[in-house]
Amino acid sequence: MTNQSPILAVADLSVDLGGRSILRDVSFDLYPGQLCALIGENGAGKTTLLRTLLGLITQRAGTVRIGAAPAREHRELVGYVPQKINFDPDLPLRTRDLVRLGLDGQRLGLPFFDGRTRYAVDQALQAVGAEDFADQRVGELSGGQQQRAVIAHALVRKPRLLILDEPLANLDFGSANALVDLLGRLIVQQQMTVLVTAHDMNPLIPVMDRLVYLVDGRAATGTVAEVVQAEVLSKLYGYPVSVLHHGGRILVLPDAPENADVANMNRCAGHGA
Amino acid sequence: MFSSFMINTWIAGTAIALVAALVGYFVVIRHSAFAAHALPLGAFPGAAAANLLGVNPFVGLLVFVGMGVLLLRQLARIGRRDVGTGLLLVLFLGVGALFLSMTSEYAPEVFSLLFGEMLGVSDADLWPILGICALVSVVMITIFRPLLLDSSFPDLAALQGISAARMDLIFLSLLALVTASALPVVGAFLVFTLLVGPPAAAQSLSVHPLRSLLLAVIFAESCIWSAIALSYWTNWPIGFFVGMLGAGLFTLARSYRHWSQRERPVVQVSGL
Ligand SMILES: Nc1ncnc2c1ncn2[C@@H]1O[C@H](COP(=O)(O)OP(=O)(O)OP(=O)(O)O)[C@@H](O)[C@H]1O
Ligand SMILES: [Mg+2]
Numbered sequence: 001m002t003n004q005s006p007i008l009a010v011a012d013l014s015v016d017l018g019g020r021s022i023l024r025d026v027s028f029d030l031y032p033g034q035l036c037a038l039i040g041e042n043g044a045g046k047t048t049l050l051r052t053l054l055g056l057i058t059q060r061a062g063t064v065r066i067g068a069a070p071a072r073e074h075r076e077l078v079g080y081v082p083q084k085i086n087f088d089p090d091l092p093l094r095t096r097d098l099v100r101l102g103l104d105g106q107r108l109g110l111p112f113f114d115g116r117t118r119y120a121v122d123q124a125l126q127a128v129g130a131e132d133f134a135d136q137r138v139g140e141l142s143g144g145q146q147q148r149a150v151i152a153h154a155l156v157r158k159p160r161l162l163i164l165d166e167p168l169a170n171l172d173f174g175s176a177n178a179l180v181d182l183l184g185r186l187i188v189q190q191q192m193t194v195l196v197t198a199h200d201m202n203p204l205i206p207v208m209d210r211l212v213y214l215v216d217g218r219a220a221t222g223t224v225a226e227v228v229q230a231e232v233l234s235k236l237y238g239y240p241v242s243v244l245h246h247g248g249r250i251l252v253l254p255d256a257p258e259n260a261d262v263a264n265m266n267r268c269a270g271h272g273a
Numbered sequence: 274m275f276s277s278f279m280i281n282t283w284i285a286g287t288a289i290a291l292v293a294a295l296v297g298y299f300v301v302i303r304h305s306a307f308a309a310h311a312l313p314l315g316a317f318p319g320a321a322a323a324n325l326l327g328v329n330p331f332v333g334l335l336v337f338v339g340m341g342v343l344l345l346r347q348l349a350r351i352g353r354r355d356v357g358t359g360l361l362l363v364l365f366l367g368v369g370a371l372f373l374s375m376t377s378e379y380a381p382e383v384f385s386l387l388f389g390e391m392l393g394v395s396d397a398d399l400w401p402i403l404g405i406c407a408l409v410s411v412v413m414i415t416i417f418r419p420l421l422l423d424s425s426f427p428d429l430a431a432l433q434g435i436s437a438a439r440m441d442l443i444f445l446s447l448l449a450l451v452t453a454s455a456l457p458v459v460g461a462f463l464v465f466t467l468l469v470g471p472p473a474a475a476q477s478l479s480v481h482p483l484r485s486l487l488l489a490v491i492f493a494e495s496c497i498w499s500a501i502a503l504s505y506w507t508n509w510p511i512g513f514f515v516g517m518l519g520a521g522l523f524t525l526a527r528s529y530r531h532w533s534q535r536e537r538p539v540v541q542v543s544g545l
Contacts, residue, residue, distance in 0.1 A: 056431055080432050091302060091425055092476040092485040098425070105422035106433040108415045110483060137480040153429065 006065075007032050007077075007161050007193045008053070013062035015045075015052050021217065022048045026062070028212050028221040030195065032160065035187050037204045038197040040214030046197040047083055049214070050165050053195075054080055066161065079154030083165035083197075085146045089139035095149045096134045099124050102153035124156035128182065143170050151179075155186075162186065164196045168203055176203055183207055201228075202249045228252070279505070281394040282458060286497040288406035289455045290467060294475075294493035295413040296451045297468035298486055299444055301476060302424040307355060308345060308445070309468045311362035313452040315341045316461035318365055320386045321372035330386055331401070334456060337365065338449040345445055346438075389460030389512045398457050405454040409447050416443060421482060459497070463512040467493055470519030474526035492522055 008030040015023040022045045030036050040046050051057045053064050055075065067077050079102075087093070099121045100111060113121075125134050128148045133141055138149055147167060154162060164183075168176045184207040186192040198204055201211065201224075211227045213220045215236045220227050227233070228250055234240045240255040300309045315337035323333030341361060348357030373383070394402070423430040423440040431437060448468075455464035471492035472485075479485040500514035 054432060056428060075432050075434055078432065080429065082428055085426075087425065088302070088304075090473075090476055092480055092482050093421070093425055094480050094482075097482050101418065101422045101425070102429070102433075105418055105430065106435055107418055109418060110414060111418050111421070112483070135480075150426075150429070 004031055006030055007067055008195070009063075009065040010053065011063045011065075013049070013052060013064065014060045015048055015057060015217075016060045017048065017057070021060075023052070023059075023217045026212075026214075026217075026219045028210070028219065030161070030193050030210070032193055033187050033191045034209040035183060035194040035196070035204075035207050036210040036212060037201055037208045038195060038212045038214060039199070039201045040197070041199055044214040045217045046214055047165055050080075050163055050195070050197065053163065054078065076157065077160045079157070079159035079162045081147065081150050081154050081162075081164040081167055083169070085143070085150050087139040087141075087146055089137070091137065091139045093138050094135050095130055095138055095141070095152075096121050096125060098138050098149050099130075099152045099156050102156040120156055121152075124152040127155055128152045129178070144172075144175055147171075158190070159192070161193045161195065164194070166197050166199070168198055168200075180204060180207055205248075205250070224250075279501075281396065281399050282501060283498075285394045285399055285402050285458050286501050287494060288403055289451075289458055289464075290471075290493035290497040291490055292406045292409040292413070292451050293455060293464065293467035294471050294489040295410060295486070296444075296447050297472040297493070298476075298489050299420055299424055300448065300468050301472045302421070303444065305444075305448075306465075306469050307358045309448060310465050311358050311365070312338055312341050312345070312445070312448055313456075313461040313464050314362055314365040314369075315449075316386050316452070316456055317369035317383070318372055320383045321369045321376075324383055325372050325376055330383070331453070331456075334386065334461075335449075335453055337368075338452055341365070342442075342445040342449050346442055349441060385460070386456050387461050388510060389456075389458055389463055389515075394457050402454045402457070405450050409450050409454075412443070412447060416440075417486075420444065458511070459500075459515055460512050463515050466516050466519035467496065470523045471496060474522045477526040477530040496522065 006029040010029070011027050013023055013026040014021065026049060028036070038046050038049065048057060052059050053066075055064075097111065100113070100117060102124075103117060103120055122131075125131050128151045130145070130148045130152050133145055133149075138146060141149060147170065151164070151167070167179055171179060180203055183194050183196065187194055187207070196204065201208075205224060208224065211222065211224050213227050213233065213236065218236060220232050220236050228243055230241060230243050233243065233252060237254075242253050242255055244251040244253060297309070300306060316334045319333035319335070319337035320330040321333075322337070323330040326333075344361055345354070345358065348354060348361070351357075419430065419435045420440055420443070422433065423435050423437055427437045430440070451468070452461065452464055455467065459467060472489040474492055475485045475488035479488055496515060496518045499518055500511050503509070503514045504511040
C-alpha cells in the first residue's frame, strides 16, 4: 500500500469554531482502496473534521491534501453524504433528478436527460437500491431513503474518495448491514476509498482497514489492533479505560466503574449498543 | 381589447409573466417569499425620491431595489435573514413616507408604480421591459442547474464548486430586475403574487423539475392574460385580478395535492 501516494493526507490539522478549539493536531493518511472509520462520541468533532476535509470549513492550522493537491482543487474526486439530510417536502425534485445533479449539477443549462446521463443515473440508483423510489419526490421519502438518494448522488460521478457522515445512525439493522456490504464492495470492486464516521465502531469492524479515534478533538490513528488498546485509548481519554472483546464485539469502558461517574462511562465511544 | 394602446400591455404582460414564473420558481424553492415581497417595495422610496428630484421614477426604483439587494446580501452574512428582510421592508416604507412628506403635490406616478396601471406601457417603456425580460430569461436558463442544486442542498452544491454566496447574489439581482420590469403593468405591491402563486401551484402539481417550470410559466401567463382581459372589461384595477387569480390558483393546486396524496396507495419499498 505505502508505495502508492495517499488519496487523502491530513497533517497537523487544527480547527476553531466560534472561538473554541474543536480539533487539535489531527493527522492521518488514507490510501486508495482503504476504508477508514472515524469514531467518536457526540460532539467529538467528527462532522467538523469531515467538513474541513471538504473545504466547507477553513482550518486554523495544518494541511489537507486530496489526490496530492490542496483539498479545494479536487472536489470532483470526492463524494459526500452529510449527516443531516432533510429535503423540503415540496421540492420539485425526483430522486433521479437529485442523483443527476451529482453528475453535472455545476454545468450550465437546463437538466435534460440524454442516454448517457440516464444510464449513469440508473447505475447509481441501482447500486444503492433506490430504483423503487427513483421517480418519487425526494422530500417525501423517509430519512433512510433520502440518505440512499444522497449516496447515489455522491456515487454517480464515480468519486475516488467517498465521505459519509454517520450513515448508520438512522438505519435499521438490515439496512445498516446492507450499507456496510455496499461500502465493502465499493472499495474492493472500484478501488474507492471510503471515510465513514460512526459513534459505534462495531458494525464497521468487518470492513474497516483503518481507524481514526477522536476524543475531544484529538485523534489516535492506525489499524483497529493498533488503536483500540487500553494504553492508547487511556492516554487519549485522559483517564484509564479498558478494552473488552466480547463475541466479536469491542467495548471500551472506563476502569473501575464503581468509582467512575456516569459521565465518564458515556464518554467512551463504542460502548454497548 | 387589442387596440394599439392595449397591444403594449399584452406584450409587456406576457414577458413579465414569463420572467416572474422563471425567477419565482426559485423564490418558492429557496423560501424567499419574504424577500420577494420586500424588494419590490423599494419602488416606493425610489418613485417618491424620483418625484422629488424630478427624474424618471424607473431610475429611482432601480437605485433603491439595487441597494435592497446589497443590504439583503449583507444581512444574510450576519444571519437571521427573515428579521433583516422585515427591517429592510419597513426601512423602504419609512424612507418612502419621508420623501412623500417633502412634496405637497399629488404624485400619480408613485401610485401607479405601486399598484400598476393597465395603460401604463408606452412604446418608450416597452423596449426596456422586453430587454430586461430577455436578459433575465437567458441568465435564468443558463444557471438553472447550479441554482437548483444550491437551492435544494447548499452543502452538496458547494462540493461541486457552486458558491452559495454567488448564487444568492445572482438570484437576488434577477429578482430585482423582474421587479423593475413588472412595475409599469402590475405594480410593486402586486408583482409578488406573480412571483409566488403560479410557481408554488406548479410545484405542488408536478415533481418533475422542468415540467413544473413549464407549468409555472403557463399558470403565470394564464393569470396575467385573464387579469388584463377582466380589467379591460370591468374597468377594475388589474392588480385586483392578479391578486385574486394568483391566490385562487395556489389554493386549488394545494388542495388538489392534499387530496391526491390521500388517495395514493403507499408505495412499498424493498431493502437496500
Ligand atoms: N458552527 C459552530 N460554532 C461553534 N461551535 C460549533 C459549531 N459547529 C459545531 N461546533 C462544536 O464543535 C464540536 C464538534 O461538533 P461536531 O458536529 O463536529 O461533532 P460530531 O462529532 O459530529 O458529533 P455528533 O456525533 O453529534 O454528530 C461540538 O462541541 C460543537 O458544539
Ligand atoms: Mg456529526
